[in-house]
Amino acid sequence: MSSWEVKTIAQRAAEAMPESVLAGAGYVLLAVGFAAAFMALMGMALIYAERKVAAHFQCRLGPMRVGPHGIFQTVADTIKLLFKEDIVPSQSDKLLHLFAPYLSMMATLLALLVLPMSPVVQIADMNIGVLYVTAVTGFGVLGVLLAGWSSNNKWSLLGAMRAGAQIISYEVSATMALLVVVMFSGSMQLSKIVESQAEGWWIWRAPVIGLVSFVIFLIASLAEISRTPFDLPEGESELTAGFHTEYSGLRFAMFFLAEFINMFIVAGMAATLFLGGWMPFHIGGFDTFNSVMDLLPPGAWFSLKSGLVVFLIMWFRWTFPRLRVDQLMKLEWKILLPIGFVNLFAAAASVVFGWYFFPIR
Amino acid sequence: MVVSESNQVVAPPIQRGGFFSNLATGLKSLLKGMGITFHYFSRPSTVVTQQYPENRATLKMFDRYRMRLSLPHDENGFHKCTACTICEQACPNSSIRIVSRKGAVTNKTELDRFIWRMDSCTFCNACVVACPFSCLKMSGDFECSVYDKSLLVFNLTRYAGPTSTVLMKVTDPQERAKMWEPRDVYSGPVPLRGTAVPGGGRTLGAPEPVKASAPVAAPTPAPATAPAASATALAVEEEGGKK
Helix, strand or coil: CCCCCCHHHHHCCCCHHCCCCHHHHHHHHHHHHHHHHHHHHHHHHHHHHHHHHHHHCCCCCCCCCHHHCCCCCHHHHHHHHCCCCCCCCCCCHHHHHHHHHHHHHHHHHHHHHHCCCCCCCCCCCCCCCCHHHHHHHHHHHHHHHHHHHCCHHHHHHHHHHHHHHHHHHHHHHHHHHHHHHHHEEEEEECHHHHCCCCCCCCCHHHCCHHHHHHHHHHHHHHHHHCCCCCCCCCHHHHHHHHHCCCCCCHHHHHHHHHHHHHHHHHHHHHHHCCCCCCCCCCCCCHHHHHHCCCCCHHHHHHHHHHHHHHHHHHHHHHHCCCCCCHHHHHHHHHHHHHHHHHHHHHHHHHHHHHHCCCCCC | HHHHHHHCEEEECCCCCCHHHHHHCCCCCHHHHHHHHHHHHHCHHHHHCCCCCCCCCCCCCCCCCCCCCCCCEEEEECCCCCCCCCHHHEEEEEECEEEEEEEECCCEEEEEEEEEEEECCCCHHHHHHCCCCCCCCEECCCCCCCCCCHHHHHEECCCCEEEEEHHHCCCCHHHHHHEEEECCCCCCCCCCCCCCCCCCCCCCCCCHHHHHHHCCCCCCCCCCHCCCCCCCHHHHHHHHHHC
């Protein structure tokens, strides 16, 4: 079986720095440019995909006019948003109002930094990767709360309060599901977690436990990024647009972009933790099968897996109805959390006694 | 709703437990919903969107679609309208005006012009329902934009004369031709009379020119503005002016 050598852009920069400062700075610039370009392009691609997928779920065609099958529709929309007037309400808390979208965007960007997309396409790989992702995604709620508070609008504030309650509640379950994988792979470092799945992915290697924690993680993450069926903070039928009611132009675009990149990050994290990340589909011991699977490069595997999860998230959005506020809380505290706890204990037992396929120690 | 013996509505008993069965039914119904949505997602044939300007040549409107009112003419070019004015009375906003005349040969009331004002029509279908001879139809022709509102006043009949039943009883074509004379879409009480339209070409939204489907039994077509008809037309025009 071929072994993968993980080399992040941060490592390359650190190696190049002692020899020439310019080369090190070049790697830093590369990382910055990659993150920025990735966010912009992935945002546009995801918005286009969302519109097309939504249309076909509803027996429509979606954008068809701008370019072949409307592929330049989101480009046109982005240009329009860039040129729109940025309206700041006169009674708002101006400093916070201007600052909130950046905070929301920053959370997304920071989480993107550690996502291992392939052995070489990863900006930084820290030994507390999982903890770091959990921590920085918490910034998002801060941006949402600030946006809702500073807008001085009842819809915004209600949406922000809902977002706060929802994100903080569901963070517990999401972390509980993450801990299962951390226990199994014995590391918080994302590249190590990926490499621990060289014999098989955690979703099936830990029977039932992996699947349950994958489902819990998916549900809780959907609630954290406020996707339908958990879009109460925006809830357009109840709160006009929730926390970003008073935003327009570029600042609205930032919230919008952050929302879609968050969806990608959730998909990427779910793929990394439960579906093997960039690791090809391997079954321990089946060497011929594994080498056939290795023909597809790791980057393609990662794109495939995260694309699949993104499609799943969109599928949820266009099928499920929105939850009520009390149902939302009931789902978390009375259903997901007990199941998560039991699952965590079962995972601990199965790690101790080796009740899973291809034990790693 | 539970009704007790004292005939008062009481709350149903609270059922505790059932955690796993609730979970199972919930997941099952969610998966069922996802199955339904995926059915539509995976079948492009279920898409109902019409790419209108592109598929203009092949677009077929639906039976229940209501747009321009039409008075269908049969293969001989004759219609079944007896000028009974029931549609005119049924029309809630007076968008229909039946102009009748005394037939020169039959000496009975027959249709001269069927004037329909699209600009005031609400496409309520009352005229089609009311017609005792089923000779009206809402057609699917929806491209009706014009630059002048007066071009939305149409004459639906292509000839002035009796119904096809009466006409087809007369076997001799020469005799039959004496019983009717042609009318076109804009002849009669229309200010522009369908002549000059800004932009030129075929009158936008107007029905096909009369020539294309003129009655086949016409050996010598009479001029469109027949002297017999112009008096009636002028009378209608004056009446319209008073409104």
